[in-house]
Amino acid sequence: MTNVYTLLKITDKLTLQFGSDPTGRFFLCLVTIMWILVGIYAQKYKEHQKHNARFFTFYILTWVMLASLTMAANYLTMYLCFEFMTLLSMPLVLHNGTPESIAAAKKYLFYSIFGATLGLMGMFFVNTYGTTLAFTAGGVLDPAKIAGHETLILWVAFLSIAGFGAKAGLFPLHAWLPTAHPVAPAPASAVLSGCITKAGVLCIIRLVYQIYGVQLLRGTWVQMALIILALITVFMGSMMAFGEDLMKKRFAFSTVSQVSYVLLGVFTMNETALLGALLHAAYHSIIKDGLFLCAGTIIFWTHKEHVSEMKGLGRKMPVTFGSLAIFSLGLVGIPPFAGFLSKWYLASGSLSEGLPVLSWLAPAILLLSALLTAGYLFPICIHGFFPAEGEPEAEGKEGSALMLVPILILAAATVLIGIFASPLKDALQAAAATMF
Amino acid sequence: MNFVQNIPALSILLLMFCGIVCLVLPARWARHLADCAIALVCAASVVLWVAFLRGQEVFTYSMGEIGAPFGNELRAGMLEAAAATLFSAVTLLSILGGRAHLRADIGKKKVNLYYISVLFLLCSMLALVYTNDLFTAYVFVEINTITACGIVMSKEDGYTLAASMRYFIMSLIGSGLFLIAVSILYALTGHLLMSNIQEEVAALYASGQYRAPLQVSIALMGVGLSLKSALWPFSSWLPDAHSSASASSSAMLSGLVLKSFIFLLVKVFYRVVGVTIIPTHAILDLLLVFGILGMIMGSVNALFERDIKRMLAYSSIGQIGYIFCGIGLGTIAGVAAAMVQIAVHACTKAMLFCAAGGLMDASGGSKKFKDLEGAGRRDTYAGVAFIVGTLSMIGIPFFGGFITKLSLVTAAVEVGGWRNTLSILAIIVSTILTAIYYINVLAIIFRGAETGPTTAREKLREQWKKQMRLDTEYELAIVLFILLNLAIGLQSDRLMDVIRTGLAMFG
């Protein structure tokens, strides 16, 4: 961490500190760019909804908190930002004001808070067994203090990581995602899925690499368990998405699955895997934001929410469906689109880690999941462009520029950073290196 | 021989004499004579008590030139002197406090009779306190019973008569048992004086002779006297008797008469049977269990009562349960607790009965709760008395009830086994119930519309004016009662000392 700035000193150990490091900066950039693009998109989408002042207030506030989170320099500050981000992003979910959306918002809230609380518990222990709460590569735990309490500390680490995993949709705390996304406005879904889940990822990265330390966790049952959880999530998310008809919900399950790719990389705990994770975080943000914006556009113009209703719609909305196809290809990981590279690194990182069974199981599952991804994304495009014989002609038209431009930018990005991957890869490699 | 040693005998004789003289005096003079005699006895008892505090040794006083084991004897120690003071003081205050009611409740021609009964009642209680002779005790127990019924019956209505009848029957079973127990003891020991019997009993116990008759006679005495002192379940007459007896009669009956039998019971246990033998006797367990049942049942009944005097009567049943609980623990500490409870309850309950009389006056003579609303505001003295009584019953430090609980719990935690658990549980349960029904009464007597046609200050002035017209004797009695309660609460340490010293003098 450089440029550490102390905002407030509550007690000697408890301070509100901000600073920046490459990982943080990466997430900050990612989040900010996404926020701007989705914000542009929302300018049009807002015609679809009421209470726009409120929506944008919380939209901005959530970004502020998310940005603060990326720059948090210690555990306390991170926890604080995390909690506030949860609280402030909740109004985005319930924006529609329907009973379902309010229920979904509550669900989101409680899952997040439950997770954060587990994270808080981690802080209690770190406070006692660690030297400081500030993020330090290699962890802050004091070996002298934890001697004899390893089991305890491992449990604490497991629980607190799993806790933050709630935000990242890690099984078994993933259930809020599929509930919250369909009811939220499309821009909200986009940032929730693309960015806010990444906040969870960032927190987990911080915990794993900068609080507990790789040394402590590597090779323990905790790592195993987390990887298994991540794999379960990956597989389960894809399966659920495969069977889901509601488009946004399908994308939400997809998010569940994809974010766990990232987590898998984080938990694998070597540089390659972490690089893959960071890359996938970036790619997934771009792609999933794009997907949700497409979905939003479709809903905006046609009020069709179910995949089964969209047959033939591609002809009426060629740009949208075209982008959708690009995003799909990217997410599945077809080279040269983005998504391939990250999965590659994830797989190779996992294989090089040498964990028993998991080393090869993980790539296998990744592969399977990729197939499933293809299975749930491609049919949308295919049916969109090539409806079956005898289908009635779909109603619909292409959207306004305000909506299309962000989608197109994202689609272009998907292609471009897939093809010209090295600048990003290099930057992230540097970031990943600071973690060890 | 120190002159103060004559005080016990002279008090008894003085009361007797005045009682007899009252028969031929005009009513007014009889009243004054009774007041003066009781006050004098009270003062004399205080003198005796002070003498003990200053180091007077325990003494026996032979009634006639020949003493033990041939003649009657009185015996006085610290505890006896204190009890005599308490009994006479509370009697005096009860009469004062209920005077207004006496005028209304008792026919003109019967005023003398009432005061005769009161004087003889006090006389018999003092005799029970002081006597060192079991047979004398029997005789005075009977006087006590008859006069107690007399003062209840003196307000004639169906309730008092029926209640007296039931009390009589219960009480006569008790005296019968007591008498036959005395006879058996006499047959076994050849003595009637407590000190002599105690020696003989100890010898018999040591030799193992006549064990069965001895045990039975002790048990009979215990049962007999507890029957007389309204131990639950032998107390069904009590609420009826109190509900309609005159205020001072209720006060004396509940506050003192029952206690005098308990005092005698303690004397029997610790003076006749002896402190080493009695704790092994099963009668204590019986008394403990019934005491505990009484504590709870009395309180439960009081909880559902909607008549203030009946409620107080049921409360007495509960409070007597405390005393028997203390005795039943079988330790000196337990008996000391029982003694404290005797004192505290005598003061508190007598005060409450007098105050209840005042409340009734302020509510058109009704004793039903529904009519008593706001009575505590109309009669502030009674209201304050009820507050004091309630605080005491709940066990707030500075008040008597606290000391009772303190000593009873102290005694209870130190005994072992089931007695400990049972009594502590009972204390908790009973305390809660007591608190509820007393606070309920408080809530009722202080309820009532605050707003009215007159402004508040005017109302206050009116209240004051009205109170000026109230009977000054009543006010004086209530104030003195309150002071007495506070004194017991505040000087509890000394009281405990007195009781402990007194009990040590028993041996």
Added chain:
Amino acid sequence: MNGIAILIVIMLPILGGALLPLLDFDARKARMYYVMAIVLATSVLCLSLISGSEGTQFVLYHLTSTIDIAFRIDRFGSVFALLVSVLWPLSTLYAFEYMSHSHKRNRFFGFFTMSFGITLGVAFSGNLITMYLFYELLTLSTLPLITHDGSREAKVAGVKYLVYSIAGATAAFIGMIAVLTRGGSLEFNVIGLGSAVTEANRNFLDAAFLFMFFGFGVKAALFPLHGWLPTAGVAPTPVTALLHAVAVVKSGVFAIGRVVYYTYDAGYLAGSIVQKVALWFAAFTIVYGTVMAWKELHFKKRLAYSTVSNLSYILFAFLLATPQGLTAGLLHMIFHGLMKIALFFVAGAVMHQSGKTYVTELGGFAKAMPISFGVFTIASVALIGVPPLCGFLSKYAIAVAAVDEGSVSGYLGIAALLISAVFTSMYLLTIVVKAYFPGEGFDPASLKDVKEANWYMTLPLIALAVLMIVLGCLPGGLTQFIAGTLADAFPGL
């Protein structure tokens, strides 16, 4: 001199309150000035006493050779007194407005003021018996406040409160006497039971401790003795707020703290089986309270269950019998006081302004009563434990203390704490969400009569919110002040 000052501080509100029904003000203003003058004077005196006269001891009366009525000012009591004397004027101000349409206001304010003095009496008691005295008096003086309404429900609640409290006090009393009989001293001193602790006495003293713990635990709303607290919510809100969130319940907690650290000592308790039992009960109550709060739909009852849970946080901290535990408990005592009273005030303001009592009816209220619900949100977030608001600090301190203590029971407590935090967010934030986002089909016209309360009510709210934030960010002075108790309770430190 200072001994007399203690007496003045305690007696001033008691006498002032007792005089109120006699003075019988008819004018609202006059009563207000009178009550406010007494309360403020007491608060000021009390604060000056806390700041200037630490260590004063004063024996009022030797009740028996072993029992005195004695007062003393030490830091532990001062913390409680500080809390009480800061919150009382605020609630009094609030109460004026809240009770403006009630009947028998003189009686109400009489007992309300008396309770102030009695609570201070609890704080400044020098031994267990004195504390017991004020503890019982507190029950009695607050009883009329609960039944103030006069409805059947209120009476039932009053009886329930009475039963529980008296039972608890009696049990505690038995515990005290038990300690006394085994040669223990009831004085609050650091030696604890001293020489009374022998191997033979140990079981006995353990039992006595449990008696006192559960006895005082009644007021501290310990499961299964908490039943009175939610029912007592029928009382007027200032009462529920001040007494059932602060004074009464905290005196139960305070009493247990006294027992743990000053009658027994931390050394006696640490690691003993009774500590475990007590900790388990506290931990269970923490969870139970929040779950019940979550299930409850009545606004004030929900807050009452929340109190149940939070009180056990404090108990839990106290029972850890470590320096951190003590300070953490005291910190939470103060912070919970601030937060809960604010929450109750909002509940009261809602009831007062609109008559709504169920959380389900609060849709859209945030627009109608922006200040109240702003404060409510802040208090909720604080109570959940989000930094940098005050609730976080105390919970954090408790958890850290539990970690430090390091036993299984301690971890159990942490688990309870975390579960509770989640539920806390659930039961509080649902209200916030509902108030700000009433959802579709909400008719704003239905709330057009609902207005923000006037400054009597909002001023205390704002003051509390400011306190919550400021103390959350800058707790230094307070923690210093609280740390002063350690010198007493842990002489070796």
Added chain:
Amino acid sequence: MTYFFADLPEYAAMILFGIGLSILMLAKNLVKKIIGLNIMDTSVFLFLAAKGYVEGTVAPIVTAEELGRIDSALYSNPVPAGLVLTGIVVSVSVTAVLLSLVVRLNEEFHTLDIDEIIHILRKRDREDL
């Protein structure tokens, strides 16, 4: 067995006492209760009187001539006699009071049955409320 017949008064007294007690408890009629009471008291007197007698002695009344050389072994025990005397007086007094109570109760309730009296009182109570 040797002493069985000699002790017979004792047993008789005990049985009588029990009978008196049971009448006192069981009988509804107040007059019968009083009779029971008297039986009970009498049994005690019987017991005492029997106790006072010593085989082969006479009543403890000496003649003026014997003064100075009285042998107490020749006389029975005077103490139980005194007790019986007192007991009788007490019993008589109590019986008188009880009888007058019965008279008054009969005037008031027109019945001698205590249960019925209580029943009437309870009814009155209920009417009051």
Added chain:
Amino acid sequence: MNKEKRDRIYAILCTILTIVFIGIMLFMATGLPHLGLATNPDINEVPEFYVEEGPEETGALNAVTAMILHYRAFDTLGESCVLFVAAISVFILLRIDGEASNETVVAIDRRYEPVNDPILSKTFLILVPAVFMFGIYITMNGHLSPGGGFSGGAILAAGFLLYLNAYGLENTERFLTSKLYRRVTALALCFYAAAKGYTFYMGANGLESFESAGIPGRILSAGLILPLNICVAIVVSMTIYSMYIMIRKGGFNK
């Protein structure tokens, strides 16, 4: 549970209780000292003292009288008081308060007894003086022979009752009015109490009291015993008479 059933259960319980009680008492009685033995515990120094020292010390040949009126006089004083308070209680209960007219009293009177029945009058004219004489004799010789104040008083009371029943209240009240009753009773009891108080005080304080044993065997001997017997007789007779009169018709006429 209905009333009959409850009563039955109560009755059964009581019966069982009494049977158990009698059983216990009988069992206990087998453990008592056997009757009539000179070695029994109750034959100790106390009766010996009463019989051997009593006559000389008190001047009363009847050891029982000596005991009850001298050694255990306090008991006896109490006993007299029992009678007195019993009478008071009877008064409280039965005295007709207020002014019942003369006619009603006479009417009640007539309902109870055959006033002025010639047979009764004549018989009792002879019988009553004899009864009185006998009563006085018993009383006066209480310290010398079997008898004493209680028995004598009871006989005197019998005389009064006979007279009353034969001649009616009005005639009786020619010599025995309420006022007289009260004064005589009070005087007798006062004397009793005062005299005993005096001896108690003197005796207990070791002072010489004036009473002397006199010459045993004479009527005028035995110190205070004779006057006390007379007092007791007065109290007993008056009390029994008054009780009778109360129970009969609720009060004296005059």
